[in-house]
Amino acid sequence: MAKQERAIRTRRAILEAAGAVFDEHGYTSTTIAMVLERAEVTKGALYFHFPSKESLAQAVLDEQVPFGAIPSQPCKLQEVIDITFVVGQRLLSNALLRGSVRLAVDQCAPPGVDHTGPFRQWTDHLTPLLEQARAQGELLPTVDPRETVELLVGAFTGIQLMSRALTGRDDLGRRLSVLWSHMLPSIAVPGLLLGLDSRADRGARVLASLESRVA
Amino acid sequence: MAKQERAIRTRRAILEAAGAVFDEHGYTSTTIAMVLERAEVTKGALYFHFPSKESLAQAVLDEQVPFGAIPSQPCKLQEVIDITFVVGQRLLSNALLRGSVRLAVDQCAPPGVDHTGPFRQWTDHLTPLLEQARAQGELLPTVDPRETVELLVGAFTGIQLMSRALTGRDDLGRRLSVLWSHMLPSIAVPGLLLGLDSRADRGARVLASLESRVA
Numbered sequence: 056m057a058k059q060e061r062a063i064r065t066r067r068a069i070l071e072a073a074g075a076v077f078d079e080h081g082y083t084s085t086t087i088a089m090v091l092e093r094a095e096v097t098k099g100a101l102y103f104h105f106p107s108k109e110s111l112a113q114a115v116l117d118e119q120v121p122f123g124a125i126p127s128q129p130c131k132l133q134e135v136i137d138i139t140f141v142v143g144q145r146l147l148s149n150a151l152l153r154g155s156v157r158l159a160v161d162q163c164a165p166p167g168v169d170h171t172g173p174f175r176q177w178t179d180h181l182t183p184l185l186e187q188a189r190a191q192g193e194l195l196p197t198v199d200p201r202e203t204v205e206l207l208v209g210a211f212t213g214i215q216l217m218s219r220a221l222t223g224r225d226d227l228g229r230r231l232s233v234l235w236s237h238m239l240p241s242i243a244v245p246g247l248l249l250g251l252d253s254r255a256d257r258g259a260r261v262l263a264s265l266e267s268r269v270a
Numbered sequence: 271m272a273k274q275e276r277a278i279r280t281r282r283a284i285l286e287a288a289g290a291v292f293d294e295h296g297y298t299s300t301t302i303a304m305v306l307e308r309a310e311v312t313k314g315a316l317y318f319h320f321p322s323k324e325s326l327a328q329a330v331l332d333e334q335v336p337f338g339a340i341p342s343q344p345c346k347l348q349e350v351i352d353i354t355f356v357v358g359q360r361l362l363s364n365a366l367l368r369g370s371v372r373l374a375v376d377q378c379a380p381p382g383v384d385h386t387g388p389f390r391q392w393t394d395h396l397t398p399l400l401e402q403a404r405a406q407g408e409l410l411p412t413v414d415p416r417e418t419v420e421l422l423v424g425a426f427t428g429i430q431l432m433s434r435a436l437t438g439r440d441d442l443g444r445r446l447s448v449l450w451s452h453m454l455p456s457i458a459v460p461g462l463l464l465g466l467d468s469r470a471d472r473g474a475r476v477l478a479s480l481e482s483r484v485a
Contacts, residue, residue, distance in 0.1 A: 083298050171435045213428020220386045233421050241452045
């Protein structure tokens with residue numbers, strides 16, 4: 056294994072360990088020693104990549120948007136719907152994503168950590184998709200893409216939080232489906248509505264088709 | 271002042287101090303000493319009302335729903351809309367409410383504290399109002415009142431959180447207005463839509479009319 060590749064793997068192992076520890080313990084109670092133990096790397100390797108707990112938290116926060124990565128689709132509104140369901144589904148299995156979401160949501164983060172990052176990054180990531188959807192005639196003329204995306208990001212944040220508190224996120228897919236059934240009639244042109252898929256198991260199905268493509 | 275009235279005032283002073291400290295520092299970093307200093311009560315008085323930090327947090331959490339108190343209205347959907355705007359407005363000025371919301375949202379609360387309480391309490395408080403709205407013919411036949419209320423509670427939670435992170439809650443009224451403009455067409459019968467008020471300053475106006483009634 057080349058030196059650079061090994062460094063990338065080590066960095067990723069540290070990030071995943073940090074995400075899991077932040078998810079379980081929150082920012083304040085997390086120590087570098089806990090991350091070291093989980094990541095099974097040396098202290099030197101950790102400090103080489105992340106000089107402080109703050110920088111570790113910042114890096115975990117910045118890892119959130121890549122979890123929304125899915126292949127491009129002809130219908131851009133369906134692509135935005137799918138991103139929400141895929142992120143919801145990945146929250147169930149990925150501790151780094153859960154840790155990142157917890158850091159964004161908890162007010163515990165210290166002044167050095169910008170936990171507004173994920174809100175801005177999701178907005179910047181999704182707004183161009185809705186703008187494309189508008190250009191393709193998928194949206195009602197009343198829709199302001201950025202405003203709708205900001206609503207979506209805020210609502211998603213709270214819905215996953217409530218689902219986590221009440222059911223350990225078991226019902227997150229169903230709750231996202233309820234969100235879309237309430238929002239789509241105000242967003243999509245009527246001719247598109249019936250063709251959009253926002254059923255509760257959408258995330259699981261999209262991920263399964265991704266995996267079969269890779270295999 | 272009667273002894274009982276004094277006890278009620280002391281309890282309230284402690285709760286308000288605790289809410290403010292929890293809002294600023296979160297559950298983990300809050301100490302009883304910080305609450306004592308803010309409340310200006312004796313240690314004995316505090317422990318008489320709240321034997322532990324957990325019981326203090328639980329009491330702060332249980333204070334959330336009363337902040338949605340507004341007079342009954344003929345249009346029940348407008349009443350639900352108004353409750354969201356009034357709570358949003360009160361979040362700007364009331365540290366006890368802010369502390370309660372932070373405790374519900376942060377994952378920092380220890381096992382002894384049930385921070386699912388506010389989610390359940392808001393759902394139980396608002397669902398009968400939407401059921402009344404349905405009985406009065408205000409809602410589309412597709413609406414399931416409890417499902418819509420749960421969406422509303424979850425979405426509100428995340429929207430206020432995002433507004434707090436990005437603007438210190440300055441734009442919360444505008445964000446709530448965007449939420450309602452996206453949801454109402456899926457909830458209200460068309461004949462009602464134009465008559466509903468969900469403009470950004472609705473909370474300030476409802477509170478002002480309440481105060482003029484009291485005066």
